[in-house]
Amino acid sequence: MLLMVAMVACHGEKLAAQSHTHVYMSQDDGHWHFPIAIDSISDINVSPDLQYLQVNLKGRQTVPFYIQQIDSVTFENEPTEETKDHYKVFPLYITTADGREITSREEYIPCHLSLGGIGAFSNYSGTGCIRGRGNSSFLWYDKKPFRIKLDHQHKILGLPKAKSWVLLANYRDVTDIMNTFVFEMGEALGLPYTNHTRYVELFVNGDYRGVYQLTEQVQQNKNRVNVSKERGILISLDVDDGPGENPYADDNFWSRVYRMPVCVKYPDEEYATAYTVDSVRTVFAELEQAIKSKDYELVKELLDIPSFIKYLQIQEFVYNVELSAPRSIYMHKDGDGKWFMGPLWDFDAGYDFDWSQMYTGHNYFSSFTETVMGSNPLKRNGNYPYVPQFFTDLFACKEFVQDYKAQWAAVKDTIVTHAWGECMKYVDQLRASGAIDREMKRWPLAGKKFDTELEKMRKWLQNRLTHISYLIAAIPEPK
Numbered sequence: 001m002l003l004m005v006a007m008v009a010c011h012g013e014k015l016a017a018q019s020h021t022h023v024y025m026s027q028d029d030g031h032w033h034f035p036i037a038i039d040s041i042s043d044i045n046v047s048p049d050l051q052y053l054q055v056n057l058k059g060r061q062t063v064p065f066y067i068q069q070i071d072s073v074t075f076e077n078e079p080t081e082e083t084k085d086h087y088k089v090f091p092l093y094i095t096t097a098d099g100r101e102i103t104s105r106e107e108y109i110p111c112h113l114s115l116g117g118i119g120a121f122s123n124y125s126g127t128g129c130i131r132g133r134g135n136s137s138f139l140w141y142d143k144k145p146f147r148i149k150l151d152h153q154h155k156i157l158g159l160p161k162a163k164s165w166v167l168l169a170n171y172r173d174v175t176d177i178m179n180t181f182v183f184e185m186g187e188a189l190g191l192p193y194t195n196h197t198r199y200v201e202l203f204v205n206g207d208y209r210g211v212y213q214l215t216e217q218v219q220q221n222k223n224r225v226n227v228s229k230e231r232g233i234l235i236s237l238d239v240d241d242g243p244g245e246n247p248y249a250d251d252n253f254w255s256r257v258y259r260m261p262v263c264v265k266y267p268d269e270e271y272a273t274a275y276t277v278d279s280v281r282t283v284f285a286e287l288e289q290a291i292k293s294k295d296y297e298l299v300k301e302l303l304d305i306p307s308f309i310k311y312l313q314i315q316e317f318v319y320n321v322e323l324s325a326p327r328s329i330y331m332h333k334d335g336d337g338k339w340f341m342g343p344l345w346d347f348d349a350g351y352d353f354d355w356s357q358m359y360t361g362h363n364y365f366s367s368f369t370e371t372v373m374g375s376n377p378l379k380r381n382g383n384y385p386y387v388p389q390f391f392t393d394l395f396a397c398k399e400f401v402q403d404y405k406a407q408w409a410a411v412k413d414t415i416v417t418h419a420w421g422e423c424m425k426y427v428d429q430l431r432a433s434g435a436i437d438r439e440m441k442r443w444p445l446a447g448k449k450f451d452t453e454l455e456k457m458r459k460w461l462q463n464r465l466t467h468i469s470y471l472i473a474a475i476p477e478p479k
Contacts, residue, residue, distance in 0.1 A: 002078060002123060003038050003055060005114075006031040006071045031071055032091040032201070034114040035123035036063060041075075057127060063095045063112050066206065078122055084158055085120040087425040089211070089435045092116075092200040094130060094148075099205050102146060105132040113148070115200070121157045126150055133166065135240045137348075140359050143171040143210060143443050147217065157198045159216065160223035167202065168213040173348045174362050174445060174453040176211055176430065177423045181461075182318060183215075184419035186344045189310045189411065193225045193332075193343045199426060201435050211430065211439040218330060218343050220266035225343065227266070231274050231335035234266035235284070237326040237388075253281045257288035258390045260326060287339055291390060296397040304338045305400070309407045311341035312391060316372055317416075317468050320350035323372050323391065324384035351460065362445050365456040368463040375471050378478075398478045408472045416465050420458065427454065 036055050038044065043056045052064040053073070096102065097110040108129035115124040128150040132138045137145050146167040153161040170176050179197070186194035195215045202209040216224055218234075225234050239245055242261020243252045252263045264280050267273040275283075290298040299305070315323045322328055328346035333339045352370060354363035374382030378395035394400040430436040436450050 002076045002125065003036045003044065004072075004074045004076050005034045005036065005053070005065050006074075007034065007065065007069050032093075032203075033116045033118065034065075034091060034093040035076075035116060035125050036112075036114050037125040057112060061095070061097050061110060061112060061127075063114070064206075082117070082122065082158070083120045086158055086196075086198060087429045088118060088120050088199075089429050089433045090116055090118060090120075090157060090198060090200045090214075091203075092212075092214070093203045095205055096130065102130055102132055102144065102204065105134070105138055107131060108149060111148075113150075115156065117157065122155070124154060124156060126152065126154060128163075134169075136358070137169060137171065141169065141171040143169045145169040145212075157214065159196055159198070162216065162219075162221055162223050164217035164219060166215050166217050167200070168215060170211075170213055170348060171443065172353070172362055173364075174448045174450060175457050176213070176436070176439070176450075177426065177454075177457075178318075178351060179213060179215075179347050180426060181419050181423050182314060182344050182347045182350075184422040185314055185317075185415055186310075186342070188415055188418050189314075191307055191310055191314075191342045191344065192340055195343055195345070197426065199430060199435070201438070208438070208442055210442040211435050218265070218345055225266070225330075225332050227332050227334040229273065232266060233264070233275060233280055233283070233333040235280065235331050236263050236265055237261065237329040237331070238263050239325045239327055251277060253277060255288055255390075256281060256285040257292050258388050260388050260390060265330075283333070284339075288390060291393050294393060294396045296394070296399055299394065299397075302338060304340045305403060306407070307341045308394075309404050311344070312373075313404075313408055313472075314344065315350075317464060318347055318350040319352055319370055319372060319464075320347055321353075321355075321372055321384060322346060322349050324387040326388060351457065362448055362453075364453070365460040368460050369467055371471065375474065376476055378476075395475065396478055401475055401477045405472055405475065408469065412465065412469050416461055420461060 038055065045054050047054055051067060053067055053070060055063040057063065093114040095112045100109050102109065108131045111130045112127050113124065117123045128148055130146055130148050132144050133147040134145045148165045148167065150163045153163050155161045156165060168179060183195050183197055198214040200212050200214050202212045219225065220227055220232055220234050227234060237260050239261050241252060241263035243254055244261055246252060251268065252261065255262050262284065264277050267275050287302045290302055330343050330345060331339055331341055351364045352367050354361050354366065357363060371382035372384050373387055373392055374380055377392045380387055380392055440450060
């Protein structure tokens with residue numbers, strides 16, 4: 001049985017027990033709908049001070065709703081049909097144990113989640129835990145990203161069931177679609193295990209937190225990065241998780257050939273497999289050495305070249321400077337199979353982000369001509385001459401350069417317009433629901449307007465397409 005709490009909130013009014021900041025008028029029907037699964041009407045009572053409707057969850061915690069803001073309470077069965085309209089904006093209400101604020105990236109705290117499917121998907125109501133996530137995005141900005149771990153695997157808004165999910169704040173990105181655009185490119189190009197987007201309006205303990213991008217956690221899982229438990233590998237090339245910034249961790253290393261910071265995401269301490277961190281380092285070094293030696297035939301045996309090319313082209317196209325660090329560059333391998341690039345992750349540092357104002361700025365799109373790898377990637381003559389040669393040494397191989405050019409030529413006329421068209425379907429719903437207006441009121445950014453930044457992004461992508469297409473066609477082919 002589902003208890004459906006319909007709530008209306010107005011500017012300056014509190015919505016639930018731990019509310020402490022402004023909440024704004026709700027979606028187009030005037031209400032947010034928060035479903036909670038209960039066994040009996042006896043699970044519902046009113047607080048002694050008559051201020052809150054309390055839903056008791058089998059002794060684990062109580063979910064409070066501020067009575068003055070409750071429009072209606074109904075009991076419903078789960079709808080049998082779904083429209084599967086994933087472009088909608090879904091309401092998500094999270095209540096933490098004892099109303100605790102989420103201040104740590106390490107400590108999970110228990111919580112209850114109520115996620116309204118609004119007819120597009122099944123509602124979800126359940127328990128789990130939540131913590132902060134991210135590096136700069138968590139440390140620098142008031143709007144925090146979160147990681148959720150459900151107590152039980154479950155489908156969320158049509159996405160395959162799992163326990164772990166991510167709520168991206170996208171605070172730096174005024175358009176809210178920079179990651180979504182790349183995910184749509186990756187999906188269209190067939191890159192394996194590309195993430196999906198669901199936009200939600202998030203409440204934490206009654207406090208309206210704005211628009212978030214709900215997506216999958218990058219992890220080994222049959223519904224995520226589906227490499228085997230026994231012989232699968234998932235790594236990230238990442239400065240923050242590597243031995244330089246995280247020297248006391250036992251899951252990272254400097255790669256042997258190119259000395260890149262590597263973090264082993266799987267296998268982890270939870271699973272005893274054929275691989276240890278040192279053996280992953282050895283296996284990865286085989287690929288590194290093949291690339292270093294420009295042995296293209298051997299590289300093709302060890303690395304899925306199409307995924308490598310598509311991955312690099314996406315990184316360069318959106319000018320994701322994280323490639324140069326590197327940060328958030330994922331790779332995976334299953335048993336004796338090839339290495340594959342991906343999943344794609346973390347792109348709000350692309351699109352010509354102005355790093356001179358990285359703590360406070362939201363400035364993008366000033367130039368469409370800058371590059372990470374350069375017009376001649378083998379010589380690394382772009383803006384980042386220190387980009388790891390792991391990504392550029394293959395440009396010494398004529399066949400690779402020809403493959404690289406052929407891949408871009410095959411998709412350049414459609415891939416950008418396709419991804420942008422998909423993003424506009426999300427934008428239409430963000431506008432129509434009023435979610436983006438509430439987001440900008442909750443997190444006002446001096447001098448920034450959603451529609452203005454969106455138009456800047458559209459023009460930048462259009463110009464970028466022309467420029468990158470010219471550069472790729474002109475990459476020198478080795479003799």
